[in-house]
Amino acid sequence: MRIETGQRRRRQLIGLTPLIDVVFILLIFFMLASSFSNWQSISLGVPGEGRAPAADSETLVVRVLADGSLEVDGDRIDSDALVSRFRVLFAEDPQRTVVVRPDDGVTLQRIVTVVEHLNEAGGNRITLSREAR
């Protein structure tokens, strides 16, 4: 009787330690390898060479200047004015294409903010384009 009980206990203890080792290794692997970043996405059109935005009167153009300010039809406006102005335009036709034209030195963060304002105003067809030369 004594021998049997002793063997059972030893087997249990021997079996548990490698199990814990492996589980710990798996735990550490998943802790390091998994990412918890919460991604969102914005859809951007890639502008075609053929359909040059300037030729189309239906296309709205927003210039983003190097200092981060916005220019629509030659008027410098702030982001609140941009939203209210474009909300009226998108209420008429939500499928109008908006072209965002960033100057040199504008960072992606600024572009994303502008695109976000346009989305807020109701626009969903937004493309980036190079500054016309």
Place this chain on the structure above:
Amino acid sequence: MRMPEPERREQGEQIIPLINIVFLLLIFFMLAGTLSAPDPFDIDPPEARQGLSADEPQEGLLSISAAGGLAFEGDAIAMEVLADTVRTRLREDEMLRLTLKADAGVRATFLLDVMDALRNAGADSVLLLTSPES
């Protein structure tokens, strides 16, 4: 002889709750986290208040670092061969949706160069990954 036996039992009983907790943590990390290949460079994505929630895809992912480094599907790539590589990839899988994972500090002019290359490769729209405002 009777004294050491209860000590062994205590050891065994203390280990089991530990395993339980470790197992719970393991299952939590397996389910809650998503495994993804690490980027070849640090990317601090632009912040946006709204946007459709998205998973970081493994396929068709183009990473752009603030310094102007490019990586397509995890492999660093030069600007000159980007269009050809993406075109080949788009021919293999016509349903492929290109996703841009770019640093918030990427210059607009560089981004437009990349967009030009993607247009030459035959893409008509891309998804830009952003992170929620913190």
